[in-house]
Amino acid sequence: MAEMPPVRLLLLSLLFTLVIATARDSVGNHDDDDGAALLAFKVGIRRGGSSGPLRSWNSSTSFCSWEGVTCGGGSGRVVALDLSSHGLAGMLPAAIGNLTSLRTLNLSFNWFHGGIPASLGRLHRLQTLDLSYNSLSGTLPDNMSLCTGMTALVLGSNNLGGLIPSSLGDTLTNLKKVSLTNNSLTGAVPASLANLSFLQHLDLSINQLEGSIPPGLRGLRSISHIDLSANGFSGALPSSLYNLSLLRSLQVEGNTLQGSIPADIGDRLPAMEKLVLSRNRFSGAIPHSVTNLSSLTALRLGWNQFSGHVPRTLGRSQDLRYLELAGNKLEADNSRGWEFMDSLANCTQLQYLALDNNSFRGQLPGSVVNLSTSLEKFFIGYNNISGEIPSDISNLAGLKVLQVANTSVSGAIPESIGKLANLVMFFMFNNALSGLVPPSVGNLTRLNWILAYNNNLEGPIPASLGKLKDLNILDMSKNRLNGSIPREIFKLSSLSIQLDLSYNSLSGPLPSEVGSLTNLNWLVLSGNQLRGRIPESISSCTVLEYLLLHNNSFEGSIPTNLKNIKGLTTVSLSMNKLSGTIPDAFDGIATLKELYLAQNNLTGPIPAMNGSKETVSCVVEYISFTWLHVPPYTLVKEDMVLFTDAPWMMRVQLQVWP
């Protein structure tokens, strides 16, 4: 290089710097705006900012390489900000509206709160806005309707309120997807939404929207998914909805809609996969043409007022997985109406079948055993059906929930039931079942609940039930079971909710193993012929709330250590042969509300319940006064007494016995 005087060199380098700086300014003007806007966004972040996922947002690199930021080809402008699931919390600053080249803004699954800034309206190029699963509140800004290029507006699972701005439908005509589910939006669906002729997906479920569904929605010519569930919509579904021939799912569950399904639905909605009208006030017959909906996977019409027969060839919809017809007035009897069950055998992927709570009568059709082996949940109770449970029910090897409750079904529980190895819940209460409880039930080791109360089951309780290591509830009360209660049952520490064997003819002592029921809330053995002492070990059942042993032949004294069971609310020991004094056992059980001791041979004073006077309001009924020292009391009402030294007893029903 040729020598240059130092001054000229200095000048040149100054000039060079100047040129560079000017160039930056003219080309990168917006860069700086975008950078500043991003930094303003970062300043608003209260959690997950500098130390977290936005660590890379620092001056060591260009913002185009910052986490979640995408810049557009030549422009150097931010075109996408995607920070979904980054654990960010804070408010959205107005400066976000300065990112005017943004096409995608996805901040879903974070903890943003506060309002949606109206400055979003400046994002004229925005196509995708996803702010779902945050805690945003306030209303949908009207200015959003200025984002005319928007194709996806996804704001579900926030706390947004107010009306859906009518302007959305007037200007955002490119929208393909709108999801505002799970917010607190109010008011009606704006009629202008009908302008959205490219809309494919509309989800307004779980809000407080009301009014009728605008007939104009027929304008949604491209729509394939509509979900209006869980709102306050009323009136009839406009007939024009059934003209939206691309519709693949229509869900309006949980409103107060009425009217009937048009007879020609099967011809008008040929693409329908998911039709969910549950929990409304729809009525009329289920039209035969639904069997022409050959792509149907879910038909849920439950908890309405549908009547008449179920279409006999329903099984033509061979892809049905979910069929819910429960809670209607659907009919069948021995001569007609059950054909649909035969045809359902063709639905080889059926997983869920709810027919309960209808007006089905007659024999339980034998064809139930031909249903799919994929069937997991089958409900047919609360119908006036009779007949027996077919032995081949064991074909339904996938069953997890079997509900045949509140019917007139009789006969024995088939031994083959033991093959339903996946069964978790077994609801057979309020029937006329008789015979022995098959020991094979003990093979159903996944069972959580057995509810078989109020039948005519007889014989002993099989000891094999002791193999049900996941059992939470065993209720076989109100049967004719006899013999002693197998010790194995009491060793099931999984029993956490309820063990109810009351009102049978069970005899023998209560084994000391009862103390293994350390997780049990309800122990109900009343109305049997159990005898002997109430074992002291019962105090190991530390989470018992209900202890009902009345109407047996228990003798000896009341175990004094009952007071170790701190959460007892109801204790009923009446109608036994218990003797001795009422122990101070109940002292200190602050939760005790009801204590029944009548018709025993208890003596001595009523304990004072020291230490719990304030919190306990005990209802003690039917005290047998013959052998009881009556403490000083004041008669409050005919059957109400206030004991001077036992003020915890609020209500006492006096009954002199014998």
Ligand SMILES: *[C@@H]1O[C@H](CO)[C@@H](O)[C@H](O)[C@H]1NC(C)=O
């Ligand atoms: C956003 O743009 C406005 C108007 O152009 C400007 O006044 C403001 O400073 C910008 N904010 C940020 C943080 O860049």
Ligand SMILES: *[C@@H]1O[C@H](CO)[C@@H](O)[C@H](O)[C@H]1NC(C)=O
């Ligand atoms: C700045 O960002 C870079 C990544 O772009 C990162 O490696 C660096 O640790 C960051 N610096 C600070 C001080 O967080």
Ligand SMILES: *[C@@H]1O[C@H](CO)[C@@H](O)[C@H](O)[C@H]1NC(C)=O
């Ligand atoms: C936003 O990002 C999440 C996570 O990547 C993605 O599942 C979701 O589809 C995106 N939202 C939109 C509207 O594309």
Ligand SMILES: *[C@@H]1O[C@H](CO)[C@@H](O)[C@H](O)[C@H]1NC(C)=O
């Ligand atoms: C909202 O849009 C109006 C024009 O319709 C504009 O005057 C106003 O400044 C916008 N608000 C914000 C916060 O950008």
Ligand SMILES: *[C@@H]1O[C@H](CO)[C@@H](O)[C@H](O)[C@H]1NC(C)=O
């Ligand atoms: C509704 O939103 C809340 C809060 O974002 C969320 O916890 C809940 O899972 C959402 N419910 C549904 C059904 O998406």
Ligand SMILES: *[C@@H]1O[C@H](CO)[C@@H](O)[C@H](O)[C@H]1NC(C)=O
């Ligand atoms: C949008 O819908 C409303 C109400 O149906 C109507 O008055 C308006 O003319 C429509 N706008 C456009 C641009 O189609």
Ligand SMILES: *[C@@H]1O[C@H](CO)[C@@H](O)[C@H](O)[C@H]1NC(C)=O
């Ligand atoms: C539905 O479409 C049919 C023709 O396919 C038409 O005759 C009828 O008027 C339309 N109904 C509504 C309510 O738009």
Ligand SMILES: *[C@@H]1O[C@H](CO)[C@@H](O)[C@H](O)[C@H]1NC(C)=O
């Ligand atoms: C089912 O569709 C066929 C062909 O379109 C039609 O002939 C038949 O009447 C339809 N069946 C019912 C029950 O609507």
Ligand SMILES: *[C@@H]1O[C@H](CO)[C@@H](O)[C@H](O)[C@H]1NC(C)=O
């Ligand atoms: C069930 O499928 C069989 C064989 O594919 C067919 O013969 C029968 O008609 C079908 N039944 C119904 C109700 O679709």
Ligand SMILES: *[C@@H]1O[C@H](CO)[C@@H](O)[C@H](O)[C@H]1NC(C)=O
């Ligand atoms: C059956 O359904 C009716 C209304 O559909 C309801 O009132 C009733 O409580 C239901 N019965 C049961 C047992 O669920």
Ligand SMILES: *[C@@H]1O[C@H](CO)[C@@H](O)[C@H](O)[C@H]1NC(C)=O
């Ligand atoms: C089922 O239970 C019965 C009676 O308890 C027993 O004889 C049989 O071997 C068991 N079957 C299986 C597969 O465990």
Ligand SMILES: *[C@@H]1O[C@H](CO)[C@@H](O)[C@H](O)[C@H]1NC(C)=O
């Ligand atoms: C009640 O107990 C007393 C002794 O405390 C005894 O004399 C009396 O016979 C017993 N009565 C009955 C009915 O068991």
